Amino acid sequence: MSSEIFKTLSLVKAEKLNNNVVDYARELVQRESVTPADAGCQSWLEKKVKALGATVTRFKTQDVSNFIAVIDKGEGPNVAFCGHTDVVPAGDLSKWTFLPYSAHIENGVMYGRGIADMKGGIAAFIAAAELLVNDRTFEGKLWLFITSDEEGEAEHGSRAIVDYLKAQGVVLDYCIVGEPTAKQTIGDVVKIGRRGAISFDIDITGKAAHVAYPSHGINAIHLMSQVIGNLNEYHWDKGNEDCPGTSLQVTHFDSGDWTDNVIPSKASISLNIRYSYKYTEPRIKEMVEKAVSTVTEEYVIKSYRSCVPYFCEESSSADSLKDIVRKAIKEDFDIDCTFSTSGGTSDGRFFKEICSQIIEVGLPNKTIHQVNESVAVAQLERLSYLYFSIFNKLLSRERMNTSKENQHEVCV
Incomplete structure (x- = not known):
């Protein structure tokens, strides 16, 4: 990726972000986690987020592995990233150019079952979260929700996570679902709901x-x-x-x-x-x-x-997730994103019970569930930077102060 895109990072930090997201994607793709198996993905994630100071809760419902982590930086918004470690079966191995769990990189493209849907998205979030925690001061809580039952019946995954959070009284301000939404390049299509x-x-x-x-x-x-x-x-x-x-x-x-x-x-x-x-x-x-x-x-x-359907609710400009994501994509990549609710269902439908503002943004989806599922390494790098940019905006003191000022004006 060209260095101009990393407008808020030094070249050293940008290079580290790039290297980390590629390494993390390979780590996850090499684990054969066909629904409902997790194959150690969540154990690896636990080590990564605990190093960032996260509190982790893990539990199984039936054969499904569920994962909740929160990095608590005090008063501020509850901001979450949601994803899944399970993948669909690879199918006929003879039709794959490279073995589906090898995470092979050829000509700048990583191949593997689940790289696009959606282990690449999880890797991008972890790399972005590391940079955010280590490089920036933020206020609020950064959550990570992962299940191994999104590609299956989805009865014991995010459904169970949301039930657990509701019992704890957790209400989210913003939620990013890392499903593959892009048509050609990161940020060109963003899902603001699903039928x-x-x-x-x-x-x-x-x-x-x-x-x-x-x-x-x-x-x-x-x-x-x-x-x-x-x-x-x-x-x-x-x-x-x-x-x-x-x-x-x-x-x-x-x-x-x-x-x-x-x-x-x-x-x-x-x-x-x-x-x-x-x-x-x-x-x-x-x-x-x-x-x-x-x-x-x-x-x-x-x-x-x-x-059930869900739709990202409107809010004031300072608090609008749609506006914040749109602005980040425009600033980072000079793209005017298209908002859409096309495609199948997603786990966003569960999180709507505890969050009114949910958006899905992730990697290109043109090879998902197919033989030779693949993603350009440059797209992984772009997504990791976009996640860093979005979460940095959502948790920034400047935005929260603007939001408080707007609320004060309304009250007056």
Whole structure:
């Protein structure tokens, strides 16, 4: 990375930051931590943050490893970084150019399962936190939350961490989720929320009969076709430039064993709905139920994989996480970032229960979950500096004084 980008650091400190983030990324990628395994990642993280004066809490829920650390510098905002050490399986090893857990670097690119999603992001945070603690004076609490259950069902990971924090009365002011969000380069796309998601299985029972005597039977496929028609007739919201609208996709259709002269007595579909923050889960369930119940009384509906939406709330300019992140990206890289809520779900949906301002910013995502997952070393370096810049702004005395002055003006 060119030295001009490190506007607030000496060349010596910039070089150390670069070297550390690369070393830390390799350390994490070389651990085969397929969900829910952690493979020693969190033990390594514990050593790193304890050296910075952090208090660490670790616990297991089912087979999931969860990690909470806080560097307490007294009164000030609660600022957090959230991530996960688990990765998806590597798949067919013969298709990888380099072994998926080798963290091999070739022509300035690091290859490995999880480098983009999201061990590279964790490495960038640790390198940035070291520099922040050792180089700057800040006030407040810097938190780190890590789970080994983000790529799986996500039932015992960040969900359990948030429940633990709620029991302790912890409320966060700001939360950065280190998921890979960039399209081409660090800072070009920032997630300010995610749509909700929920899946359904719908079973309909009809009546079998000979196809030559249709009045004697009830065709379950015909009924299910009406259900699908009802669902497709809903006028979902179209969204806006920051948030895609709501969408429904039927993902499976089955009528069981069949014979070409028998009316099918059953039909089943599966569907997934991605919905904006304009809807609630109960409302979505109500709409699906209505689409079915107006067609038949013989049905069973099962919902699963519930993921609620979240959206970064607005705040005053001095306290706005969106403005602070936008400003850091502009100052550091001269990029006007795009805010988005596209993509799948993330663990941000859990932390919204204890934090109103959540943003996701991380590495390029074009190779995540793919063979030869990879990230340019320069992107790792840029992300580490961006994290340093963001957390430095969030925890700076100058910003907190500005915020207090604004609050005073409002009170007056």
